[in-house]
Amino acid sequence: MALRPFIVGNWKMNGTRAMLAEARAIDRSAQRLMKVEVALAPPYTLIHAVHKEAEQIGVGAQDCSAEADGAYTGDISAVMIADAGAKFVILGHSERRQGHMETDALIRAKAEAALAAGLKLIVCCGEAEATRDAGDAEAFVIAQLRNSLPESIEGAGERLSVAYEPIWAIGTGKTATVADVETMHRAIRALLVSRYGEEEGGMVRILYGGSVKPENARDLLGADEVGGALVGGASLTAESFLGIVMAAADLQDA
Numbered sequence: 001m002a003l004r005p006f007i008v009g010n011w012k013m014n015g016t017r018a019m020l021a022e023a024r025a026i027d028r029s030a031q032r033l034m035k036v037e038v039a040l041a042p043p044y045t046l047i048h049a050v051h052k053e054a055e056q057i058g059v060g061a062q063d064c065s066a067e068a069d070g071a072y073t074g075d076i077s078a079v080m081i082a083d084a085g086a087k088f089v090i091l092g093h094s095e096r097r098q099g100h101m102e103t104d105a106l107i108r109a110k111a112e113a114a115l116a117a118g119l120k121l122i123v124c125c126g127e128a129e130a131t132r133d134a135g136d137a138e139a140f141v142i143a144q145l146r147n148s149l150p151e152s153i154e155g156a157g158e159r160l161s162v163a164y165e166p167i168w169a170i171g172t173g174k175t176a177t178v179a180d181v182e183t184m185h186r187a188i189r190a191l192l193v194s195r196y197g198e199e200e201g202g203m204v205r206i207l208y209g210g211s212v213k214p215e216n217a218r219d220l221l222g223a224d225e226v227g228g229a230l231v232g233g234a235s236l237t238a239e240s241f242l243g244i245v246m247a248a249a250d251l252q253d254a
């Protein structure tokens with residue numbers, strides 16, 4: 001069974017309540033585009049409001065603690081974000097791996113905590129430019145995922161998405177070529193099938209992320225093994241985010 005394409009906006013550390021107008025506008029249009037699953041990951045402070053005001057689209061968080069509760073000043077648990085209305089959490093984004101020294105083992109522990117709280121996962125991976133230039137991108141990404149993904153996930157096909165985001169493509173305006181995306185996504189698929197089995201591993205959506213815009217969305221989303229997009233900058237206005245959602249919907253009709 002093929003799931004609908006999954007288009008997720010990662011607002012990163014952007015957005016005060018004034019941004020709720022964008023979420024509402026996205027929600028209104030997304031309702032008409034049933035063939036695409038649309039979601040936003042706003043900052044923690046807006047999760048509950050987006051959940052309440054944009055009821056048709058999914059809402060998620062950009063991170064969570066590996067701990068359930070306790071004396072961890074400043075941290076937010078998976079249980080808390082689920083309670084605020086989140087349905088999923090993004091884990092292992094390169095901005096957290098690099099900026100907060102998150103290891104594969106920590107990301108796996110966070111994934112286990114999120115699953116225990118009933119959340120779905122978007123687990124990120126991606127290589128730096130030097131790694132790609134050295135010809136090691138595929139080996140690096142596969143090792144990263146092998147160590148970051150839980151050993152088993154009940155209903156992995158629906159509960160897990162993987163986002164391939166080459167670090168050099170994030171916020172730079174550069175995107176990977178369709179051929180490079182396809183090569184990487186096929187390698188990721190092989191890992192998912194070997195870990196979660198033909199059926200569940202075959203269903204997991206593999207999202208591409210890194211400078212996805214309305215202008216390049218059709219090419220990237222039309223590539224083999226691309227099951228959606230994780231969008232940063234272009235998700236901050238309803239107009240550009242909906243341009244990407246529309247491209248995904250058009251491809252479904254094609």
Ligand SMILES: O=C(CO)COP(=O)(O)O
Pocket residue numbers: 010093165169170171172173209210211212230231232233234
């Ligand atoms: O990091 C990203 C999404 O998680 C991609 O960000 P940009 O779309 O701004 O390149």
